Amino acid sequence: MAKYNRIVLKVSGEALAGETGFGINPPVITDVAKEIKDVHDQGIQIAVVCGGGNMWRGQTGAELGMERAQADYMGMLATVMNALALQDSLESIGVPTRVQTSIEMRQIAEPYIRRKAVRHLEKGRVVIFAAGTGNPYFSTDTTAALRAAEINADAILMGKNGVDGVYSADPAKDDKAVKFETLTHLDVITKGLKIMDTTASSLSMDNDIPLVVFNLNKPGNIKRVVMGEKVGTTIEG
Numbered sequence: 001m002a003k004y005n006r007i008v009l010k011v012s013g014e015a016l017a018g019e020t021g022f023g024i025n026p027p028v029i030t031d032v033a034k035e036i037k038d039v040h041d042q043g044i045q046i047a048v049v050c051g052g053g054n055m056w057r058g059q060t061g062a063e064l065g066m067e068r069a070q071a072d073y074m075g076m077l078a079t080v081m082n083a084l085a086l087q088d089s090l091e092s093i094g095v096p097t098r099v100q101t102s103i104e105m106r107q108i109a110e111p112y113i114r115r116k117a118v119r120h121l122e123k124g125r126v127v128i129f130a131a132g133t134g135n136p137y138f139s140t141d142t143t144a145a146l147r148a149a150e151i152n153a154d155a156i157l158m159g160k161n162g163v164d165g166v167y168s169a170d171p172a173k174d175d176k177a178v179k180f181e182t183l184t185h186l187d188v189i190t191k192g193l194k195i196m197d198t199t200a201s202s203l204s205m206d207n208d209i210p211l212v213v214f215n216l217n218k219p220g221n222i223k224r225v226v227m228g229e230k231v232g233t234t235i236e237g
């Protein structure tokens with residue numbers, strides 16, 4: 001018996017970029033796709049929210065003098081490229097998918113329609129949510145929290161690159177950093193832990209959505225989390 005039967009998996013842009021942290025790296029995406037397939041084969045309903053930080057972040061544009069909203073729309077477009085790349089990988093290994101975008105692009109994806117997304121999940125399709133919330137000033141972490149609430153997901157799974165959970169400090173820089181086994185969303189906000197932005201944390205808190213932060217680079221980890229094994233850090237309440 002799985003612990004979580006319907007999940008939102010947040011895949012940051014970084015997770016699709018590989019070592020360089022920039023651009024799209026098809027072999028890396030194939031690895032992520034295989035991990036997703038493994039869980040899909042167990043009959044778990046999976047919605048994926050793609051980030052876009054491997055190509056563009058609105059904040060960077062704003063720091064360089066662009067209007068923030070304009071730069072954010074560019075960031076949302078970056079997430080669509082990632083979503084299409086992930087769709088390609090998943091379909092090539094036999095996983096049926098649908099991409100839904102929060103900004104209409106009918107030639108390449110369906111527009112986001114909540115009831116349709118749920119129907120796809122029930123029919124065993126992996127739904128990939130792209131273009132964030134469709135609004136500037138938000139993040140794809142907030143998108144994950146929002147979509148998880150909308151589709152009644154059991155949990156948000158946040159795969160990190162090489163870090164196996166939430167630490168009191170950056171474990172790469174501070175050898176006294178300790179890993180938290182469990183936290184509450186309020187802890188994340190009050191301790192200023194940099195897991196997701198506070199909008200995403202407060203939305204998850206208000207809607208009682210558990211979040212599991214784990215190492216996406218370790219094969220089998222998505223499945224472990226879904227089956228309820230103690231992996232990473234669980235944030236609830």
Ligand code: UDP
Pocket residue numbers: 011012013014050051052053054056057058059071072073074075076078079131132133134135136137138139140141143
């Ligand atoms: N973005 C946005 N609204 C949203 C989601 C994303 O404006 O609802 C923009 C924002 O500029 C962000 C970029 O898209 O910097 C890429 O998303 P994010 O930084 O969340 O990607 P990740 O860090 O997960 O790769």
